[in-house]
Structure formats: C-alpha cells, structure tokens
Amino acid sequence: MNALMNRLAGLGLALAFGAAQAAPVELAEKIDVSVEVLERITRIPEQGIPTRLLTSAHGLALIPGVIKAGFVIGGSYGKGVLTVRDEKGQWSQPLFIRLAAGSLGFQIGAQSADVVLVFKTPRSVEGIVKGTFTLGADAAVAAGPVGRRGEAATDAELKAEILSYSRSRGLFAGVSLEGSKLDIDHDANEAFYGRAVRPTEVLEGKAGAPEAGRKLVEAVAKATAKR
Numbered sequence: 001m002n003a004l005m006n007r008l009a010g011l012g013l014a015l016a017f018g019a020a021q022a023a024p025v026e027l028a029e030k031i032d033v034s035v036e037v038l039e040r041i042t043r044i045p046e047q048g049i050p051t052r053l054l055t056s057a058h059g060l061a062l063i064p065g066v067i068k069a070g071f072v073i074g075g076s077y078g079k080g081v082l083t084v085r086d087e088k089g090q091w092s093q094p095l096f097i098r099l100a101a102g103s104l105g106f107q108i109g110a111q112s113a114d115v116v117l118v119f120k121t122p123r124s125v126e127g128i129v130k131g132t133f134t135l136g137a138d139a140a141v142a143a144g145p146v147g148r149r150g151e152a153a154t155d156a157e158l159k160a161e162i163l164s165y166s167r168s169r170g171l172f173a174g175v176s177l178e179g180s181k182l183d184i185d186h187d188a189n190e191a192f193y194g195r196a197v198r199p200t201e202v203l204e205g206k207a208g209a210p211e212a213g214r215k216l217v218e219a220v221a222k223a224t225a226k227r
Contacts, residue, residue, distance in 0.1 A: 027192045028212035031094060034062035034081050035219040037114045041167060042223045049118065049165060050145060054224045059084040059119030061182070063099050066115050066166075076101040078115065079185060083220050084125050084203050091220045092203045093213040096188035097128065101180035113168035115175070117182075118144060124161035128182050129199045135162060136178040143174030 038060075041048040054060075063080030081094035099115060119125050127138040135141040144163030166175040190196045193207045201207040 024191055024194075024210075024212075027096065027188055028210075030064070030079065030096075031081060031212045031216050033064040034094075035216055037062055037064050037116065037167065038219055038223050041116060041165070048146065049116065049163075050147065053118055053120075053144070053163065055226045057085070057118050057120065057224055058122055059117075059125040060220055060224075061097060061099075061115075061117035061119070063097070063115040063117075065112050066099060066101075067112050079188065080115070081216065082125075082128065083216060084119070085224075086204075091217045091224075092205060093207060093209055094192075094216050095199055095202045096185040096192065098183050098185050099180060101177055113166040113175075115177075116165045116167070117141075117177075118163040118165070119161070120163065121161050128184070129203065132181055132183040135164070135180045135182065141177055141180075143176050146173060 042054070059082060061080060061082045063078045066076050066078030076099075078099050080097055080099065082097050083094055084092045086092065124139045127133045133139070139162055140160040141162040141164055142160035144165050146165070164175050164177040166173060184199055186196070189199075189202065189207075192210060192213075193202070197207045
C-alpha cells in the first residue's frame with residue numbers, strides 16, 4: 001500500500017511539474033501568433049495600419065483570436081500582449097493582457113478576429129498599468145484608419161489616444177471598441193517570467209528577458225522602424 005501511495009504521490013508531482021512547464025510554452029505560442037498577426041498587417045501597407053501610425057506609436061497591443069460569443073449575452077473575449085516604447089525608443093518585453101468587449105462589429109458570420117490597438121500617447125498606456133482599463137472612458141478610442149486613407153489623415157482627424165483594428169477572414173479594418181475592458185493577466189505574467197511581477201517591472205525591463213519575449217520585441221521594432 002505504501003508503495004502504491006508513493007507512486008501516486010510521484011505521479012501527482014510529475015503532473016503538477018508538467019502543468020507548470022506547459023504554461024510558459026502556451027504563452028510562447030501566444031507570442032508567436034501575435035508576431036504573425038503583426039507581420040501580416042505590415043506586409044501590405046495599402047491594406048493595413050498606416051506606416052506613420054506605427055512608427056510614431058507609443059505602445060502596441062496584439063490580441064489574436066478574440067472569440068465572439070452570441071449566446072445568452074453577446075460579447076467577446078481574448079488574451080494577448082502589450083509592449084511599450086521607452087524614452088530611448090526601445091520596446092519592452094511583453095505584458096500579458098485580457099480584452100473583454102460587448103461587441104466588436106465583426107463581419108457577418110465571423111466568430112473570431114485578431115485585434116490590434118495602437119497607443120498614441122504615454123498617458124494612453126499608463127491607465128492599463130494601474131489595473132482594469134475601459135476604452136473610451138479612461139482614454140479616447142476610435143476605429144483606426146486603414147491604408148492610403150490613413151496616411152493622408154491629419155492629426156486633427158486622429159484625436160483619439162488609442163486606435164483600434166480587427167482582422168477577420170483576411171480582411172483588415174478599423175473597429176469600434178468603445179466600452180471594452182482591458183486588464184492585466186497577472187497569472188500569465190507570473191508563469192511567463194517565473195515569478196510574480198508588477199506591470200511596471202515588465203515595461204521597465206526589470207522582469208527578465210525570456211527568448212520568446214525577445215522575438216516579439218524584434219518583430220515590433222522592425223514593424224515600427226522609420227522607413
């Protein structure tokens with residue numbers, strides 16, 4: 001009986017260790033998908049986020065595979081990453097975040113979409129670092145311009161602090177996220193960095209630099225480089 005109990009205890013420890021190891025792997029995959037979303041929207045500038053908006057961005061949130069649920073109470077939910085540019089122009093390691101929206105206005109029939117948020121000012125990022133952040137209430141948000149029309153837009157036409165976009169079924173467009181909630185995914189950040197970290201630690205480069213995080217930093221730096 002003791003031998004059986006020891007085996008069961010050993011199995012429990014192995015499963016627990018395996019689960020702990022799986023979390024960072026899953027998060028690394030989330031970063032890979034986020035990088036893919038970013039590369040796709042920058043591959044064809046005429047149909048994506050205008051170059052000048054990317055090169056001047058203070059922060060970028062990439063939230064792939066946001067799921068839209070239409071039963072009981074309509075809404076959408078997804079997890080992604082936020083990276084912020086510092087005073088020297090360097091991008092931070094990823095801060096894992098969550099998005100909850102009442103409605104994303106997806107194309108008819110779509111069940112999921114990739115969401116991208118372009119933060120235009122330092123103030124637009126500061127709110128989310130403090131906790132739950134409501135788009136439209138804590139910072140002005142608007143559906144972002146796409147392609148050539150966006151390149152021609154003037155600053156007066158782009159007064160919002162955050163510009164929002166969605167990509168569904170290969171189509172990329174500005175999307176309204178007024179009233180949506182953004183908050184920090186503390187469990188994901190702890191799993192990724194190996195310890196409980198404050199959002200400011202991540203954004204200030206004090207949480208470490210996992211390899212998967214460096215991959216995102218390099219991709220964002222390339223996408224936002226001045227041409």
